[in-house]
Amino acid sequence: MVLATPVGCFKSVIEEVGPFLKKGAIVTDVGSVKGRLAREMEGLMPEGVTFVGGHPIAGSDRSGIDAATENLFVGAKCIITPTEHTPEEAVRKVTELWTAIGAEVCFLSPEEHDLVFALVSHLPHLIAYTLVNTVSDVNPEYIHYAGKGFKDTTRVALSSPELWRDICFKNKENLLDLVQRFQESLTSMVDALKRNDSEELESLFEKAQRLRGKL
Missing domain, CATH: 3.40.50.720 (NAD(P)-binding Rossmann-like Domain)
Known part of the structure; x- marks a missing residue:
């Protein structure tokens, strides 16, 4: 079954x-x-x-x-x-x-599975939903100007809300921990912007580019 x-x-x-x-x-x-x-x-x-x-x-x-x-x-x-x-x-x-x-x-193991997929699946879904909602909060009409990059980044926001509600609550502890880590990573980029530190911002982008290139 x-x-x-x-x-x-x-x-x-x-x-x-x-x-x-x-x-x-x-x-x-x-x-x-x-x-x-x-x-x-x-x-x-x-x-x-x-x-x-x-x-x-x-x-x-x-x-x-x-x-x-x-x-x-x-x-x-x-x-x-x-x-x-x-x-x-x-x-x-x-x-x-x-x-x-x-x-x-x-x-x-069941526990390692949930950590891995909180990181590579559940967190990205939260981010995608949040990104689309941010556009909605500013001006939902702006969605019509979105190009392929936005569509690729937010494709999973088309997923079933009921399905992903259950997934998020069933893996809540891992997800909350990783949201905190994501916020810290985003804050590093925000701080670089505030300091006008172009080298640091580029370095953070390059770090992500190297790992993403392995997929």
Whole structure:
């Protein structure tokens, strides 16, 4: 069984269908948060049923059946997040599921997964939503002057608000810590601007450019 609802619905779904799951069944998911949620899901499994966390790094800002594509997972990474309680056989079967549809499987603990994706996914979504809202607060009509750079930077702000609301709250601690780090980094650039320190500002831009170039 694959859970593919917003992560905030996982518990209620399992409570509803759990009594119908047979011994030996494996439940996995495609959610963007693991951490405490993965361990909570383990505790909700009926006797003889195993939960194995999964997170395919695929998709887009679109959602629903109309956004489906048969090659969505080909060449995409899929993170599997076993815990110390996850049977190796269940991990093997979930791994085979993802490799069979073309995904490249990687493994992280639930906790490291949430730190990594707070940094490279959840924080960028917050920033994208905030950037668009800043335009709205100044003058929403200015959005019509936006070019490709703005569209690329804020594409994920088209994502489902319900989905991302749940993700942010389920990974709140990591996200709040990284927002603080982001604010400190932004403050460094603001300070360089205030000091008219062009060398420092360029250096900060170059640091980002070097790492971004590795993608």
